[in-house]
Amino acid sequence: MSNFTRRDFLKTGLTAGTLALTGTFPLIAETKTAATDYVTLGRSGVKVTRLAFGTGSISGAVQRSLGQDGFTRLVRYAYDHGIRFFETAESYGDMHRMLGVALKGIPRDSYQLMSKVTTFHEGVNPQEKFDELRKLANTEYFDIMLLHWQHTGTWPTDTARWQDAIQEAESKKVIVSRGASVHGLPALRKVPGNKWLDIAMIRVNHKGTRMDAEDYATEGLGNVPEVVSHVKEVRKEGMGVISMKLIGEGIFNREDRQKAMRFAFRNAGVDCVTVGYKSTAEIDEAINNVNQAFA
Numbered sequence: 001m002s003n004f005t006r007r008d009f010l011k012t013g014l015t016a017g018t019l020a021l022t023g024t025f026p027l028i029a030e031t032k033t034a035a036t037d038y039v040t041l042g043r044s045g046v047k048v049t050r051l052a053f054g055t056g057s058i059s060g061a062v063q064r065s066l067g068q069d070g071f072t073r074l075v076r077y078a079y080d081h082g083i084r085f086f087e088t089a090e091s092y093g094d095m096h097r098m099l100g101v102a103l104k105g106i107p108r109d110s111y112q113l114m115s116k117v118t119t120f121h122e123g124v125n126p127q128e129k130f131d132e133l134r135k136l137a138n139t140e141y142f143d144i145m146l147l148h149w150q151h152t153g154t155w156p157t158d159t160a161r162w163q164d165a166i167q168e169a170e171s172k173k174v175i176v177s178r179g180a181s182v183h184g185l186p187a188l189r190k191v192p193g194n195k196w197l198d199i200a201m202i203r204v205n206h207k208g209t210r211m212d213a214e215d216y217a218t219e220g221l222g223n224v225p226e227v228v229s230h231v232k233e234v235r236k237e238g239m240g241v242i243s244m245k246l247i248g249e250g251i252f253n254r255e256d257r258q259k260a261m262r263f264a265f266r267n268a269g270v271d272c273v274t275v276g277y278k279s280t281a282e283i284d285e286a287i288n289n290v291n292q293a294f295a
Contacts, residue, residue: 035290036082041240044177057276060092075102089116100138116148126165153186184216206263209248
């Protein structure tokens, strides 16, 4: 694993390639914003495609139901159509292993991989857990590691040992950057001003479906204005923001899926969105929805 394939690729990305070929910056007027463009996630420096491939639909049950062959075909279809950011989580069942199989043989420095680690189990050695997840995913490193499902207002202190462990793993070059996924307003309110976080994963859509409220597990609607205000605040602080629940956990119709995508990018101002898929048609639609959000 060379230093170039890790750091230089992340920091230079496609812009350097453009400069090498043309000797100048591309004109803004000639640039169309697309789902498969690379964007930088704030101060992390990690470059990812604007649209990610999520593997956690109903905690991964939707993706697992495809079987390995069907899932591999879907991952390869996404990759061939320009999606180069894949994300999973410890709690998504067998998805680390299935994703590792699906990506086998593809150059590792041509895509980015994010995992999310469960932090509330007692007696778990974080470094051993990172090694286990890397082995399952068949990867030497994760581009991003998130503290998963932080849903209380005390999470910054509750997860201190995991934060320290992720920084230790960064020093060993098995993790590139770090962040947290939050659920509920008490947890979200602890994101602004947090110096440890490079990246925040936040639930965003135009309706407030499956979004953050005072109760993280509410069956009602979330507080859209407050969530958006926090997204804007942390981006100003230099954090990268990845949005989830773009399609209301699968319940939105096509019109609302389009509106949600536009809202996330144009109103909330997130950097990147992740969507779970079960068919190539859903990948095509998600790419089109992101493209249309900037049209």
